Ligand SMILES: Nc1ncnc2c1ncn2[C@@H]1O[C@H](COP(=O)(O)OP(=O)(O)O)[C@@H](O)[C@H]1O
């Protein structure tokens with residue numbers, strides 16, 4: 490069953506055409522990659538999916554809702570169905586890891602402090618941080634730990650969908666592989682559908698079920714990594730070398 494349908498999406502910024510008719514479909518439970526050269530519009534497409542960016546033409550359906558003509562009340566509900574970890578989605582430096590993770594709960598729910606603490610502790614352990622890490626501040630933890638804390642915040646509201654923008658970029662190889670394993674674990678544990686922008690070839694091979702490769706404003710390839718080998722597109726072939 491598809492949970493996200495992108496149909497004929499065009500995106501124009503000023504006079505610059507970024508997407509010229511994108512079509513793709515993301516199935517429930519898969520880890521789906523958005524790939525392509527820098528500047529091809531991967532982050533923009535991700536932002537369009539999560540209703541942070543308007544597009545010029547076409548439609549995006551997500552969990553059965555057309556995001557272009559959704560009512561504000563439904564939009565508010567829908568936003569709670571996903572978590573997002575942006576590439577530069579930094580943690581607030583003035584807040585402890587605990588308070589960073591708790592932020593969506595404080596903002597969107599009326600849970601009391603002890604319930605929130607219980608959920609925060611659960612999420613901290615889920616992403617492989619230690620309970621005592623909750624007291625630390627972002628400046629006191631490594632890049633890999635920051636990504637995990639960001640992930641814990643994205644998972645705070647028990648979303649069905651998770652959007653990740655280049656989650657392993659800037660991490661050392663060991664932390665990057667650890668993050669990949671965490672993604673795989675969370676998918677099977679929580680039954681998440683995950684949409685991930687990536688540049689990291691190892692991560693692409695290890696985690697993605699299917700990919701869409703954007704090139705020249707269009708989808709140059711959609712399918713499994715295994716089938717990439719039989720793609721006739723020169724661009725797609727060189728992308729994987
Ligand atoms: N809000 C915006 N206004 C104008 N141009 C934008 C905006 N957002 C992105 N762009 C441009 O759209 C193109 C695609 O950007 P982006 O989606 O960030 O690419 P990618 O994530 O694939 O590297 C870039 O040329 C970028 O400068």
Ligand SMILES: [Mg+2]
Nearest residue numbers: 531532533686
């Ligand atoms: Mg980007």
